[in-house]
Amino acid sequence: MPKPFLSLDGGASLFRRTYQRIVPLVGRSRILVVTAASDVPWVRKQAPEIPSRQILAEEIGRDTATAVALAAHWLRSRYGDAIMVVLPADHSIRPAMVFRSALRFAIRAVRKTGGLVTIGVPPRAPETGLGYIRPSAREVISWRVPAAVLRRIPRAPIDRAVLERSREVLVIRAPFDWSDVGNWDALGGVLRRDARRNEAIGRMVALDASRCLGVNGGGLTVFIGLRDVVSVRSGDVVLVCHRTAVQRVREVVRRLRGSLSAYR
Structure with missing residues (x-):
């Protein structure tokens, strides 16, 4: 969509x-x-x-x-x-x-x-x-x-x-x-946060974790002992990165363009 x-x-x-x-x-x-x-x-x-x-x-x-x-x-x-x-x-x-x-x-x-x-x-x-x-x-x-x-x-x-x-x-x-919700880090800025600034779309459990973002519409995301980590699941693809590296997703898209089937 x-x-x-x-x-x-x-x-x-x-x-x-x-x-x-x-x-x-x-x-x-x-x-x-x-x-x-x-x-x-x-x-x-x-x-x-x-x-x-x-x-x-x-x-x-x-x-x-x-x-x-x-x-x-x-x-x-x-x-x-x-x-x-x-x-x-x-x-x-x-x-x-x-x-x-x-x-x-x-x-x-x-x-x-x-x-x-x-x-x-x-x-x-x-x-x-x-x-x-x-x-x-x-x-x-x-x-x-x-x-x-x-x-x-x-x-x-x-x-x-x-x-x-x-x-x-x-x-x-x-x-x-x-x-502008232009990347995953920006998305986190418009979601509700818990006391340690963890955010999620979908279900999330955060244990000794802070400033983490989980996006998983069909399951549960669990963060343990982490800080500033983004985890996004879409279909059969899972993205995990540091919040400061979300702009580099474009690099991955360019690398995978036309060859994604090789990773399936």
Whole structure:
């Protein structure tokens, strides 16, 4: 199942919660979903109230710039020179009310300046998988959240061609908790923790263990005498690594691509 349509706690999926967060701000009729054609059935299953005319399906994915450009064309054809809020569908954000307040402030800023607005989250730890914002040499760096309020969409990747080069980008310090849930360590940051900061999806027993993450939807994960260990089971594959090494999963994927059968 694609990441946006997964549930982290047995409740609504990341996609469904993104939809529920924005409906009170703009209403159902002004929400547009841009997704891969193969994911349209998931959208219809998890948000059946969204009409087909508000779902744009990409036959071939070309990253976020193309998706945003498609959305901008749809928006302009119906609402003219309107303001567009671009939101990834697979992030964890809470509380929703505070998030909407931040968006209202961002929208007012766009109306006043006609420029670009992005929302920055103060970093909890260095994260090589994300970009960052440096508002000035005197201020603390905030790691960039790819949620932007945009008036115009250029024909180029937004991050590199506009946000990273423009000196007119306004930055709002995020007053809410945010995670892109981009790796297993980030996933642990949005789950409930026990007294020793162990987290799990599925059943877990932790004995003299701390800061461990277990993901096992069909069984029991047991940690004994360990610290900062991630254990994930998916089908017949088990991943075990240190929390500081979760970004290296990509290396394993590259190594196994096309030859996974040799390990079965």
